[in-house]
Amino acid sequence: MTEPATLAALRSKLDESDRNVAFNALEIALTQLGDGATLVWKRQKNGLSGVIKTISAFRDDEGRVCRKVKYSITLGTFERSVTGSACRDKDGSWTLSS
Numbered sequence: 001m002t003e004p005a006t007l008a009a010l011r012s013k014l015d016e017s018d019r020n021v022a023f024n025a026l027e028i029a030l031t032q033l034g035d036g037a038t039l040v041w042k043r044q045k046n047g048l049s050g051v052i053k054t055i056s057a058f059r060d061d062e063g064r065v066c067r068k069v070k071y072s073i074t075l076g077t078f079e080r081s082v083t084g085s086a087c088r089d090k091d092g093s094w095t096l097s098s
Contacts, residue, residue: 013075018048022073029054030067030086030094048075060087 014022021043029039029052042049055068066087073080086094 013078014048018043018046021048022050025050026052026069026071026086027094030069030088046075048073050074055083062087064088 021041025039025041029037033039033052033054035054035056037054039052040050041052050071050073052072053070055070058066058068060066064087066085068083068085070081070083072082084097086096088094
């Protein structure tokens with residue numbers, strides 16, 4: 001029986017350096033890619049990989065620049081896809097919501 005694909009289950013499989021790589025890839029996609037572009041990344045040490053597709057940019061009710069994004073991540077037989085939005089805060093960091 002396979003483990004259900006939950007974000008908590010994925011987090012339990014990743015160490016801090018894996019999480020850093022995944023979030024850094026997301027930061028690059030959100031900041032540098034245009035709408036419709038795709039970023040693919042892979043860690044050689046454990047086969048962790050991800051695909052990030054930027055869907056569209058918009059401004060929220062607070063006037064922040066936001067991006068709709070689809071993020072798929074794979075580790076072995078575990079795979080998870082999430083579609084959500086990220087908005088850029090005044091300090092330049094991104095706040096995610098799904």
